[in-house]
Amino acid sequence: MVVADSQASDTGTILRVRGPLELKCRLDSTDALLMQKVISTTFETLRSQVKSESCVLTVCDSPVIIWPNRGVHATPEEITPNTLCEEILQWIQTDEQESAGKRSAKKKSRKSPAANVINLRLMMEVTKTGPLSAPILSRTVQKSLFLSTTLPMDCVVRTTCSDTIKEAFEHLLEALTHQLCEMEKVTLQHMKGTTLLVPEPLHFLLPEPKGLVTAVYPAGVPDSQLETQRKELHQQFELPDDWPYFRRANAYHFPNEPYKDGYLRNPHLVLTHPTLDNGKVYLVQGIYSYHHYMQDHMDDNGWGCAYRSLQTICSWFQQQGYTERSVPTHKEIQQALVDVGDKQGSFVGSRQWIGSIEVQAVLNQLLEVTSKIMFVSQGSELASKGRELANHFLTEGTPIMIGGGVLAHTILGVAWSETTGQIRYLILDPHYTGAEDLQLITDKGWCGWKSPDFWDQTAYYNLCLPQRPKTI
């Protein structure tokens, strides 16, 4: 991958509709076929509800309400079927706007690169006009089974700037109906006896031009047991079969949903690439979190840089779905090194440095990830490693840990010119001790592009290049 494409979705607006739908029915028979029939009928009822005039989509944090099946009727009156989708945005009250008075001037300079997301809620209008019949109570007494759950509907539609509300909402409605079909399929497929699993939709951002797609999985079934489904999806979207795209960890994180763990994700995305003659940019693929000194209430200032670099690498493997293991703590890293026989028991809890070789050992021990070690006897030699590093980011795409005689760093990419041999390194510095302030981190170069003189020209370096498992 030459340029990270997670930014390619910036244009246009994403419409995302969510909302539970009640799935309720009585199953009078335990015969599998009859049960399936009743469940299918119930899904059909839900589909007709979604297509009915009662179906309403409300724009979150705004007074905008749209009836997609009533000629895309909307309130307030200013909104008509021919209004552009983007114009809905101005009706949405955001937190930023509320506090805008104070710091708008400062924040405007760095506009979030994220795409606009309009969140909608799926609702049903219960009031009606026209002929109505009085309530009737009816009772069936029969020993049977009662199915009751809510389906967590979650559909996305990407619009271009010229899309009107009418067009976009027609697509949304198609997406909702389609999702109900998918949910029905998954529910019936995974029905065992009288046990049912709730279908769960997940969104995945595929490389362009495919973009955002949605898959429905049965809740509670681990990724490993869904390999067949995932393989089918890979085939359907013509994706390579050595890279996971449809594990739950790959699920798309919407730009308006902050990560709850507090770590920054991919801070390098706000940087501008260096311009080299005939140069190309080769970057880490996928998502990592930025781990550095003093995080997690751990004072590791002065000794923990390689641990932090390793944590950044582990976070990459976790967020790409290769492992479900959480990012290891300093202690867990030390224990792993004791377990492989690399260190004595007293190493655990100490403040001793580790290097590239230890990073390799821990990745192998905790994540079963193998790594290549690149040895550079003098920092000046690093300038000639452009081809190898570029190749690494193309085929593996993992962050590289670089250590050796001096401080440890993480390399996230290179800008390299094949013709002139010129090179720049994208560095993530684990020695940062401050708060998770993206502006500060990128302004002060804690995450930034460095020229070859960044390296100590006379010191030796070991690079640990993690090799990603070839699996889906």
Added chain:
Amino acid sequence: MGRGYIVEDTVEGYVSKLCEQQVGPVTGLLIGQVNSTQRDFVVMATRTPQKEESTAAAGNALDKEWVTEHARQVSRMLPGGLSVLGVFIITDTDAKDTLTTLRQLVFAVENLISSEHLWNPADDDVTDCVTLHVNPKTRKTVCRTFDVKDPKSTAKPADWKYQSGVCSSWSMVSCCLNVDMLVPLPDNRTSTENMDKCLKEGLKVWADQIQSGICLIDGKKLPEDTELTAGQKRNVRQTYTAQLLITPDDQRLTDVVQRCGGSVSVRGAIHSRAYVHSNKPKARLAEKLLKRDVVSTVATRVQMLLEELLISEEEKGHCAALSLYVLTCQR
């Protein structure tokens, strides 16, 4: 400052008529609308009906249960927006003793009525209930309030003021609403009493959805603090049509499939309306009153349907016993 009550002056006429009758103490209900600010509206007073068998000998002994049952039934019948605000008593007994009686009555009435509510109290609900003591001889009128949510509350003086045409230009908000509910019955017991319980639980869940639903008035979502009648002629009765949008709770049950002994469904539509006072009412109040009327209308309807079922079952049971009797005789 205590609460103030703006009272329709027909109430004054009603009360003085009762004073003239002079047949021992008379109790009754005060009906009106609570406004979140300091002033409420009383539009009607209605006396507790006399028990047919009760003789005048019952005299001073108040039948608390009779009063509360009356309140419960009246409360069910009231149009949306109106509720039982408190109780009155017409007696020449010493004011102190009367206050104790009124206190007991108002707590009992409020407890019974609120036990039938399927909605959750709102933050801006007023918990003060009104009591009125009128001395038939002196016509001295004493108005006091009690905070019925505080069992230790003491009487607070309140202002009682008659005025004409208090409710002559109240607005009306109405809607037709569709109900579609399916509830499982327990595996082992499917008797009608159990059905009552299951339906109540089902109704509670549904009522929560209504309460947290979005309410549109004349097709628009009004900010809570908007004045409902803003920009319209004062003293003219306005009517509004409401729309309700709901969404189910996102509940994740671990047991998707349960055993059941059957199911019961309620399907159909009801008409709901709520009256709103004319003194700069807020959209929030109209929404709250309408939603409460929707919930209580459906709950009452379901209760009626259940009672009907219960009666027809009793008759059937009677028939079954009869035919058994016939069979035995024929032998």
